[in-house]
Amino acid sequence: MSRYDQYDALIFDMDGTLIDSMPGHFGAWQKTASDFGFEVDETWYLTRFGSPTLVTATSVVEEFGLDLDPKVLAARKTEHFVSLLDQSVEVLPFADVARRYAGKKPMAVGTGTLSGLATDMLKKAGLFDLFDVIVGAEHVEAHKPAPDTFLRCAELLNVAPAKCLVFEDAEFGLDAADAAGMDVIDVRVTDVGLD
Incomplete structure (x- = not known):
């Protein structure tokens, strides 16, 4: 059993987490x-x-x-x-988590990038179809480290924040997840761990 199975939804930052642009x-x-x-x-x-x-x-x-x-x-x-x-788009290891859970758990991308550009980048990387929701910079008033991006993801996925797991690579994103009351994986220091 994977450590991710206990969560009802997975939320991914994009740049530095799923892809490197x-x-x-x-x-x-x-x-x-x-x-x-x-x-x-x-x-x-x-x-x-x-x-x-x-x-x-x-x-x-x-x-x-x-x-x-x-x-x-x-x-x-x-x-x-x-x-x-x-x-300028390289797929990173934690994209494998999204591939594993696509269609099995609700999943979102919560990014500081405008959603149209995020969509283009995810399509270029072959990841777009894995996600149910993309929350971009224009969808919230307060950006990370405010919790708004991740809370909006949870709302659109219809999952309680405490049941969401966030994947992040930046300090302000880690702070945003914490402020949202969500568990968070720092992808810079954590193995993918799908075995």
């Missing part, structure tokens, strides 16, 4: 920075990875003193990311 996101931010006359490096990006694009864009406008609407910056970054999508 960090090179594509970083490349998109580099192109965006070049477009608007500022520079970013990998160290800068690693402090923001997993944050919704608009949240990062807002912080960029403040940090670099840009006279620019963050929505314009976010839109340009998204355009660049979409252009890089073909070469």
Whole structure:
């Protein structure tokens, strides 16, 4: 019996948990920075990875003193990311958990990415059809570390939060799951454990 069998629903973060698109996101931010006359490096990006694009864009406008609407910056970054999508999606080991339980347990993706882009990425990775629900950045007012994303997943799956297990790779996502009253697996330090 798997350690996952005791839960009524499984909720997955996307980036860093199911797929790795960090090179594509970083490349998109580099192109965006070049477009608007500022520079970013990998160290800068690693402090923001997993944050919704608009949240990062807002912080960029403040940090670099840009006279620019963050929505314009976010839109340009998204355009660049979409252009890089073909070469920027790698399926990660915890996708095997989703494959194992597809059709057996309700499952959701709770991500800081806009749902349309998340759908495209999951389709590109061959994972989209495994999930019943995708909750993206536009579906909640408060993003991780607030619990809203995961609570919305539970609501749409019609499963009590305490009966949900979350899979995450970022501190603010772990905090969000905890705040939602859900058990959480930190995929950075845990084996898939399907045997």
